[in-house]
Amino acid sequence: MVILVLAGLRSLPKSPYESALIDGGSAWFVYWNLTLPMLAPVLLIALVFRLMTSLQEFGIIFATTKGGPGDRTLSVAVAAYNEAFPYYNLSGAIPMLLFLWFIIYVICFILIGFWKKAQKAASGAV
């Protein structure tokens, strides 16, 4: 997240900031009206990537708690692993992962829609 946003911040054009400085815009005004709208597409892309990786998280949960105690930290990926390998119930595991895929698809589809709007706004088309 930090790396993506940092790269986005460094790629922002300087001229709007110079104009705001000449017009006497405050730091808050510059942040709220220039930086955030221009950075919104980068933020949304970072959000999409972060959300995708965290929804598919398996390694940390499996290595630490294995979904326990009980099912308090059970994620879909770990539940699917438990179905697929210890019980060899692949036909129970794959639908779970396909559901997860569908959910991630829908969330990312919505976020990409916002990203397109934000990109248009950042380029001044709206």
Next chain:
Amino acid sequence: MDSDKGILGLLGPILRNVILVPLCALRALPSSGWSFSRSSRTSRCLRPPLYSRPHLIIFARCSATAGFVRSLWNNLVISGLAVALSLIVGVPAAYALGRYQFKGREDIAFTFLSFRFAPEILRHHSSLSDLSKTGPDR
């Protein structure tokens, strides 16, 4: 109008639509198709003949399983919190690193990046050590 674009401008869409898109589809379809076909079979026919009757009831059974619903809820809550936390911490950190000049700025940025170099199991090990002492089952 098209003549202004040159030969690359004309060939680009053809290359993309005729070669790249079918290549991507060919790469993606077998694995997705395999997953879809296996997901509608019971475990007894995991290696079915070329055609076997799909059992779509498996999807309904899976979605009604208490473990699945619970794990999906956990997943959404944990990932939502993780994303919110990374936004709250990451955006101001990146803003400070990108906008303010201070000593060691580049070193801090590199330190952020350096956590990505470490093998993931290293981070898991420290989490496991912590959880074994103060974990959710204690």
